[in-house]
Amino acid sequence: MKREITLKINGEEYTSTVEPRTLLVHFIREHAMLTGTHIGCDTSSCGACTILIDGKSAKSCTILAIQAVGKEITTVEGLALADGPHPLQEGFKENHGLHCGFCTPGMMMRAVELLEKNPNPTEEDIRWGISGNLCRCTGYNNIVKAIKYAGAKMRGDELPSTEPEFVE
Amino acid sequence: MIQCKTSKEIGGMGHSVKRKEDDRFVHGTGKYIDDFTLPGMLFMDIIRSPYAYAKITNIDKEAAMAIDGVVAVITGKDLEQYNLHWMPTLMSDMQMVLPTDTVMHQGQEVAAVIAKSREAARDAREAIMVEYETMKPVIDPFKALDDDAPLLRPDKEGQKNNQAWHWEVGDKEATEKVFNEAEVVVKEQMHIPRIHVASIETCGCVANYNKIDNHLTMYMTTQAPHAIRTVFALVAGHVGLTEEKIRVISPDIGGGFGGKVPVFPGYVIAIAASFLIGKPVKWIEDRSDNLTNSFARDYHITAEMAGTKDGKILATRMKVLADHGYTDAAANPSKFPTGMFSIGTGSYDYPTAFMEADAIYTNKPPGGVAYRCSFRVTEAVHAIERITDRYALEIGKDPAELRMQNFIKKEQFPYKSPTGWEYDSGDYHAGLELAMKTVDYQKLREEQKELRKQGKLMGIGLSTFTEIVGAGPSKDFDILGIKMFDSAEIRVHPTGKAIARFGTKSQGQGHETTYGQIIAEELGIPSKDIIVEEGDTDTAPYGLGTYASRSTPTAGAAAAIAARKLRDKAKKIAAYLLEVSEDDLEWETGKFFVKGAPEKSKTIQEIVFASYTNHPQGMEAGFEATHYYDPPNLTFPSGAYICVVDIDPETFDIKVRRFVAIDDAGNIINPMVAQGQVHGGLTQGLAPAMYEEIIYDEEGNAINGTLMDYLVPTAVESPNWETGHTVTPSPHHPIGAKGIGESPTVGAPPAIANAIVDALKPYGVTHMDIPITPYKIFKKLKDMGVLDKPITE
Numbered sequence: 039m040k041r042e043i044t045l046k047i048n049g050e051e052y053t054s055t056v057e058p059r060t061l062l063v064h065f066i067r068e069h070a071m072l073t074g075t076h077i078g079c080d081t082s083s084c085g086a087c088t089i090l091i092d093g094k095s096a097k098s099c100t101i102l103a104i105q106a107v108g109k110e111i112t113t114v115e116g117l118a119l120a121d122g123p124h125p126l127q128e129g130f131k132e133n134h135g136l137h138c139g140f141c142t143p144g145m146m147m148r149a150v151e152l153l154e155k156n157p158n159p160t161e162e163d164i165r166w167g168i169s170g171n172l173c174r175c176t177g178y179n180n181i182v183k184a185i186k187y188a189g190a191k192m193r194g195d196e197l198p199s200t201e202p203e204f205v206e
Numbered sequence: 207m208i209q210c211k212t213s214k215e216i217g218g219m220g221h222s223v224k225r226k227e228d229d230r231f232v233h234g235t236g237k238y239i240d241d242f243t244l245p246g247m248l249f250m251d252i253i254r255s256p257y258a259y260a261k262i263t264n265i266d267k268e269a270a271m272a273i274d275g276v277v278a279v280i281t282g283k284d285l286e287q288y289n290l291h292w293m294p295t296l297m298s299d300m301q302m303v304l305p306t307d308t309v310m311h312q313g314q315e316v317a318a319v320i321a322k323s324r325e326a327a328r329d330a331r332e333a334i335m336v337e338y339e340t341m342k343p344v345i346d347p348f349k350a351l352d353d354d355a356p357l358l359r360p361d362k363e364g365q366k367n368n369q370a371w372h373w374e375v376g377d378k379e380a381t382e383k384v385f386n387e388a389e390v391v392v393k394e395q396m397h398i399p400r401i402h403v404a405s406i407e408t409c410g411c412v413a414n415y416n417k418i419d420n421h422l423t424m425y426m427t428t429q430a431p432h433a434i435r436t437v438f439a440l441v442a443g444h445v446g447l448t449e450e451k452i453r454v455i456s457p458d459i460g461g462g463f464g465g466k467v468p469v470f471p472g473y474v475i476a477i478a479a480s481f482l483i484g485k486p487v488k489w490i491e492d493r494s495d496n497l498t499n500s501f502a503r504d505y506h507i508t509a510e511m512a513g514t515k516d517g518k519i520l521a522t523r524m525k526v527l528a529d530h531g532y533t534d535a536a537a538n539p540s541k542f543p544t545g546m547f548s549i550g551t552g553s554y555d556y557p558t559a560f561m562e563a564d565a566i567y568t569n570k571p572p573g574g575v576a577y578r579c580s581f582r583v584t585e586a587v588h589a590i591e592r593i594t595d596r597y598a599l600e601i602g603k604d605p606a607e608l609r610m611q612n613f614i615k616k617e618q619f620p621y622k623s624p625t626g627w628e629y630d631s632g633d634y635h636a637g638l639e640l641a642m643k644t645v646d647y648q649k650l651r652e653e654q655k656e657l658r659k660q661g662k663l664m665g666i667g668l669s670t671f672t673e674i675v676g677a678g679p680s681k682d683f684d685i686l687g688i689k690m691f692d693s694a695e696i697r698v699h700p701t702g703k704a705i706a707r708f709g710t711k712s713q714g715q716g717h718e719t720t721y722g723q724i725i726a727e728e729l730g731i732p733s734k735d736i737i738v739e740e741g742d743t744d745t746a747p748y749g750l751g752t753y754a755s756r757s758t759p760t761a762g763a764a765a766a767i768a769a770r771k772l773r774d775k776a777k778k779i780a781a782y783l784l785e786v787s788e789d790d791l792e793w794e795t796g797k798f799f800v801k802g803a804p805e806k807s808k809t810i811q812e813i814v815f816a817s818y819t820n821h822p823q824g825m826e827a828g829f830e831a832t833h834y835y836d837p838p839n840l841t842f843p844s845g846a847y848i849c850v851v852d853i854d855p856e857t858f859d860i861k862v863r864r865f866v867a868i869d870d871a872g873n874i875i876n877p878m879v880a881q882g883q884v885h886g887g888l889t890q891g892l893a894p895a896m897y898e899e900i901i902y903d904e905e906g907n908a909i910n911g912t913l914m915d916y917l918v919p920t921a922v923e924s925p926n927w928e929t930g931h932t933v934t935p936s937p938h939h940p941i942g943a944k945g946i947g948e949s950p951t952v953g954a955p956p957a958i959a960n961a962i963v964d965a966l967k968p969y970g971v972t973h974m975d976i977p978i979t980p981y982k983i984f985k986k987l988k989d990m991g992v993l994d995k996p997i998t999e
């Protein structure tokens with residue numbers, strides 16, 4: 039039995055008729071046509087679908103679209119600031135925190151909450167903090183670096199070097 | 207170490223230029239396959255077999271067809287009418303698109319549903335009734351050749367048992383003689399586990415057949431769009447889809463790693479469905495289907511080494527049993543059924559070796575894909591690096607010392623290996639020295655002694671490997687007869703900005719940035735002014751695609767040579783504009799100037815503009831060049847990796863304390879990107895060493911076929927990687943580069959395994975199969991009866 043729902047995503051309202059079983063991730067991708075949120079698994083394991091619901095990160099494949107009625111949803115498309123990229127977007131690019139980019143939106147959305155709760159995380163904090171998000175490409179070193187960079191930028195601290203470091 | 211000849215502004219080779227592709231990825235505007243929606247698009251879902259080996263006695267479509275929105279159910283019998291139920295694999299074996307009577311592995315495609323929505327397709331998938339008559343499957347490859355084993359491939363003419371092929375290389379008799387006479391012989395039986403590339407994006411496509419134009423546009427996750435177009439034309443030419451009517455578009459790809467080279471049945475069914483129904487059909491593979499329908503590795507290797515008591519390697523012998531599942535669906539070059547396994551003599555100087563392999567059919571998914579690996583190099587490197595450590599252990603020599611003693615010396619290059627390769631260049635001593643210095647190797651060994659006295663387990667593992675990449679010289683390398691060259695086309699616009707197109711296809715490697723740097727280096731046009739395009743067979747020049755670390759060795763070389771052709775033309779135009787002879791001109795990045803009068807010069811931008819506005823009469827106008835590069839040899843990157851592990855003596859929990867990777871990939875285009883490749887590859891090497899393996903039970907059920915139980919390492923398991931380079935340029939490559947993408951995946955597993963085995967030395971352990979888990983250690987020690995043995999030095 040289909041029903042019409044309205045979801046607020048990145049400040050805009052999207053109304054669509056959906057089956058009750060429609061997952062939030064499918065609403066975002068196929069009804070709101072915001073395809074920056076990705077799907078990487080069928081067991082809620084990969085985190086590629088991570089978004090923010092009322093500011094908290096969540097895997098949007100674990101939630102029904104109707105459960106998100108009345109909430110503020112933010113996806114990667116809503117991450118940038120009015121005057122340019124979000125510090126995380128800048129951090130990921132500047133520090134080579136992505137290769138194929140498939141995990142990246144989910145990683146960044148997860149990191150938004152991480153940095154909000156812990157504005158100056160250690161490497162260990164970051165590694166545990168993103169352990170629900172899989173990246174098959176980067177080996178995580180530069181994701182850690184990217185999140186540290188974003189943290190520094192958000193705190194207004196001096197930015198760490200983005201040059202790669204090598205043993206010599 | 208890594209030097210730059212151009213300014214940062216130009217951004218040529220050696221600069222850590224930030225990646226161009228990243229803006230769209232961090233803003234969520236990349237376009238991956240599942241992001242395509244075409245008008246009228248239908249959705250395909252696939253019904254898969256729950257059994258490993260069974261006869262299909264009936265497929266009842268009725269209940270599925272009754273579901274609202276279901277358009278069609280397609281079975282093997284339907285495809286048989288068009289002779290599309292079987293297709294050739296890239297190894298010239300045959301694979302079912304959909305079965306007409308027998309399923310050969312759990313998860314095999316049985317039928318496809320086409321519906322107006324994803325939900326309806328899924329409901330129909332559940333509603334289809336398939337009746338099976340199960341048979342006893344062949345799961346253990348060691349039993350596949352038993353007399354009572356069923357013949358799995360009666361479709362193959364002359365096939366009498368379950369052996370797919372036999373291969374060998376080297377001198378069997380000479381090797382036997384050395385082994386018979388050697389002072390020391392060591393031997394281990396190893397399994398390189400069946401794993402999956404598990405790129406975070408699965409496979410998928412949107413097939414769009416247009417009846418009016420008789421034209422197919424195929425959007426798909428492929429690492430080799432041109433080769434795939436040719437394969438489609440070969441498969442479907444007889445129904446009128448000839449090659450000029452097929453356009454393959456490979457959009458942004460969410461990781462490939464070799465898993466997106468083969469043609470999977472899903473692609474072909476989607477094409478058939480679109481062809482029959484006349485509408486676009488989308489198929490996106492489920493993760494669980496993805497993990498259980500293809501594989502990499504699965505080599506059982508008996509590795510042996512013969513040597514002297516004081517540590518001189520004399521010969522190696524390897525015997526492989528390769529479990530290929532029910533068909534050989536690997537994507538190796540045609541003449542190399544075991545890929546480059548024959549690189550397995552390693553980085554060491556000895557004259558004698560023999561290797562052989564038998565490929566076996568079983569009731570498992572087909573594959574054998576080259577997972578981030580130049581075709582079976584990973585298996586070979588694991589065997590040689592493990593058996594080298596085993597030899598060191600046997601004669602009581604430090605494994606680093608033994609390696610130093612046996613390395614091919616840098617003045618011996620080009621070096622002819624006993625299995626017939628000509629290694630182009632290398633400096634193995636320098637790499638290992640740097641790695642040892644970085645970790646302070648001697649001090650680690652002392653610490654290890656100390657820790658053992660305290661009953662603690664710590665291990666140090668080395669891997670000093672030689673890779674073989676960049677397939678390949680066309681005299682030896684082809685896929686289905688198509689030579690493995692690659693191509694670049696550079697078009698510079700009147701205002702000096704350019705577009706360059708390639709036959710390769712990035713899946714995260716950063717080609718949009720790095721190819722531009724090669725052209726910038728050669729032409730002096732800033733790399734930021736160069737757009738790089740790949741993946742559209744209608745526009746890109748023909749190439750064999752990106753896998754096996756071949757993009758830089760082949761297409762990267764093509765880019766350099768095409769740019770040099772343009773520089774030659776630029777020189778002629780500059781001479782004309784400056785009214786001097788060509789001999790009077792000298793090149794400096796970005797401009798030609800008159801020798802002795804540097805104020806008289808023309809920039810590349812001025813020259814390009816003139817090529818459209820004021821070119822010499824008789825000269826071809828415009829500024830465009832194409833090159834198809836056929837490499838004279840492969841390239842041979844190398845590496846020296848050291849891993850340090852601590853193992854909890856009670857729980858056997860393994861912690862990678864430190865991992866240092868020194869790679870030699872020749873000249874480096876972009877250090878940041880190269881390092882990123884190493885980081886990623888190392889985590890993908892850690893994965894099979896400690897976590898990943900697809901396990902089948904006796905009935906052929908994959909018991910860990912989801913991301914919940916197939917353990918892809920997270921940021922917590924993955925340590926902080928430390929990396930560095932030595933630079934030994936390839937002498938035959940136009941820019942001296944060798945390729946980097948795969949070395950870490952190849953080199954890391956034996957370094958980790960060697961470290962763990964080294965840690966367990968006090969117990970008398972000589973070998974453990976990867977993935978090495980705490981439980982496996984417990985079990986091994988228990989089976990050896992040494993669980994309670996006190997740890998001593």
Ligand code: FES
Binds near residue numbers: 082083
């Ligand atoms: S899609 Fe994998 S966790 Fe949501």
Ligand code: FES
Binds near residue numbers: 136142406
């Ligand atoms: S960048 Fe490819 S999965 Fe993370």
